[in-house]
Amino acid sequence: MSDDHDHHAPIEGGDEISEFDVLETAIRELAIEKGLFSAEDHRRFMEWAEGIGPHGGSRLVARAWLDPHFKQRLLADGTETSKEIGIDWLDPTGTGTPSDFTYFYVLENTPAVHNVIVCTLCSCYPRPVLGQAPEWYKTPHYRRRVVRWPREVLAEFGLHLPPGVEVRVHDSNQKSRFMVLPMRPAGTEGWSEDQLAAIVTRDTMIGVAVPRADWNADRAPTEVRS
Amino acid sequence: MMPSPSELDALQRRVLGLAPEPAARLDSPYWITNDSYAVLRHVLHDVGGQPDAPVPYLDKEEADWELRTYVLCEVLAWRGVWNSEVRRRAENDLGATLYYGLPYYGRWITVAAKTLVDKGLVTVSELAAKIDEVRARHGAGA
Numbered sequence: 527m528s529d530d531h532d533h534h535a536p537i538e539g540g541d542e543i544s545e546f547d548v549l550e551t552a553i554r555e556l557a558i559e560k561g562l563f564s565a566e567d568h569r570r571f572m573e574w575a576e577g578i579g580p581h582g583g584s585r586l587v588a589r590a591w592l593d594p595h596f597k598q599r600l601l602a603d604g605t606e607t608s609k610e611i612g613i614d615w616l617d618p619t620g621t622g623t624p625s626d627f628t629y630f631y632v633l634e635n636t637p638a639v640h641n642v643i644v645c646t647l648c649s650c651y652p653r654p655v656l657g658q659a660p661e662w663y664k665t666p667h668y669r670r671r672v673v674r675w676p677r678e679v680l681a682e683f684g685l686h687l688p689p690g691v692e693v694r695v696h697d698s699n700q701k702s703r704f705m706v707l708p709m710r711p712a713g714t715e716g717w718s719e720d721q722l723a724a725i726v727t728r729d730t731m732i733g734v735a736v737p738r739a740d741w742n743a744d745r746a747p748t749e750v751r752s
Numbered sequence: 753m754m755p756s757p758s759e760l761d762a763l764q765r766r767v768l769g770l771a772p773e774p775a776a777r778l779d780s781p782y783w784i785t786n787d788s789y790a791v792l793r794h795v796l797h798d799v800g801g802q803p804d805a806p807v808p809y810l811d812k813e814e815a816d817w818e819l820r821t822y823v824l825c826e827v828l829a830w831r832g833v834w835n836s837e838v839r840r841r842a843e844n845d846l847g848a849t850l851y852y853g854l855p856y857y858g859r860w861i862t863v864a865a866k867t868l869v870d871k872g873l874v875t876v877s878e879l880a881a882k883i884d885e886v887r888a889r890h891g892a893g894a
Contacts, residue, residue, distance in 0.1 A: 543890045547817035549861050552882040554824050556874050563831040571830065572823045624829030625836040646800030648840055649856070658822070662809040664856045670802040682755070682806050697800065700837065734809075 574618035579657035580728040583705055585611045586632070586655060587731065588722035591710040597634075604630035604705070608655060615654050626653050626703065631696075634707045635736075639692045642680065642733030643704045644672045650698035652705045656731060663732065673697065683734040706733040713739035755806065764805035796851055797844045818857040825860050834867055842867055 558565050589611065590597035600607040605615050608630065615630060616622050630652055633641035645651065646669045651659035662668050672679045676693045680686075687693060696704045708730045714722060729735035755763070784792070829835050842863035843851065854862060868874040 543887070544815075544817060546821070546855075546858050546861050547815075548883055548886045548890070549865055550817050550821050550824060551886045552879060553861070553864055553868065553874075554820070555886070556878060556882050557824070557828065557833075557868070560873065562833055562873060563827045567827050567831060568823065571827050572820075575819060575823050575826075619830050624826050644800075647797050648843075658814055658819070661812040661856065666799045666852065667804055667807055668809065670799045670804045671806075674801040674803075678806070683809060 571618055571623075574623075578653055578655075580655075580726075580731065581723070582608075582611065582613050582655040582657075583652070583728075583731045584723040584726040585719075586705075587707055587726040588719045590632075590707055591722055592719055597707075600632050600707070601634055604632045613654050617654070623653065625650075625700075628701050628703050630655070630703050630705070632705050632707050633694070633696060633733075635709045635733075637709070638690075639694060640680075640687055640733065641694050641696060641704075641706045642672060642676055643696050643698060643706065644669060645698040646670075646673055647697075647699065650700060650703060652698075652703040655705055656728060660728065660732075680734060683729070685735055705731050707731075708733075708737050711737050711739050757808070760806055760808065764807070795844060796848050797840075817861075821857040821861045821864070825864055828864065828868075833871070833873065838867065839863060 554568065557563055558568070586600060586608065590600050596607070596610070599610075605628075608615060615627065621627055633643075635641055643651075644663070649659055649664040651663065653659075668679070673695050676695050677687060680693070698704055708726065710722070711725070714725070725737045725739065725741060727735065727737070727741075730737045825836075825839060829839070839860065843859045846854075846859065846863065850862070851859065865874075865879060869876055869879065
């Protein structure tokens with residue numbers, strides 16, 4: 527998408543354009559006309575925003591599974607170690623995004639501890655490594671319940687944890703962002719980094735799912751069952 | 753197994769039934785108790801731990817305007833017009849009806865407009881004229 531083409535695109539007759547859409551275009555154009563920011567600023571940020579996604583986190587996890595030294599570095603300093611796979615938390619402005627310039631912590635799942643993330647006060651999320659948060663993550667509903675009834679919420683996502691597993695819920699904030707390092711599932715012995723990255727879905731790094739050898743973003747569990 | 757929609761509806765009705773009825777409609781009462789004052793002062797975004805019934809967790813594809821709203825708000829912050837905490841505070845200050853009534857990025861774009869006007873960076877007339885212009889461009893009429 528670009529400033530130049532978007533809003534000139536023909537609109538299908540009868541389709542009502544969202545007032546939010548109109549408002550965004552109006553504010554963006556006024557801001558550029560008044561010199562609050564430049565069209566180039568906007569283009570640069572948009573390019574970055576379109577490039578982020580869970581693929582960054584998947585790469586971190588897959589590499590950590592294959593390289594114990596990388597995993598050690600990742601757990602010790604997530605922000606710095608992200609650079610090894612080309613993710614710089616100071617992008618795209620040189621000082622990070624205004625919302626995400628922060629400390630990044632990677633939380634390791636073990637047979638005894640399962641981690642899950644939330645932002646109870648709003649929607650903080652490790653965008654540079656996971657992209658935009660899913661809509662449900664930002665709902666008051668998820669924010670209300672996962673901190674007090676994590677096992678129940680995880681069960682609603684289809685993740686039933688044995689009673690012996692401790693569940694730790696991590697509440698993100700403006701300066702601390704978290705991501706879960708899930709356990710490598712059985713049946714993936716000898717897999718390449720690319721193969722492993724493919725089964726590390728967004729939800730496994732939020733902590734509402736665990737990776738499975740037969741389950742990836744293109745083959746959702748409902749499709750696997752049918 | 754995920755509960756069925758009808759099971760979720762039944763559970764939601766049961767949980768909502770647990771919530772105490774407000775003694776009186778909130779409509780600028782002559783007098784309230786100190787307890788009521790404490791409850792009303794609770795900041796509305798601090799929802800962690802509040803009871804609620806299960807609902808399905810649905811994925812939603814991000815609309816074009818939603819990504820553009822994210823980028824617009826971030827670029828405004830990058831260039832010093834506001835920062836993300838000002839934005840969040842403005843969202844909380846929308847009040848419960850708008851905070852819970854608007855979609856997530858609907859909140860963002862609404863407070864972006866309000867903040868630019870509040871700071872005197874854009875006048876209400878300029879914003880209204882630009883909105884009309886954008887609507888007209890989309891053939892929606894003014």
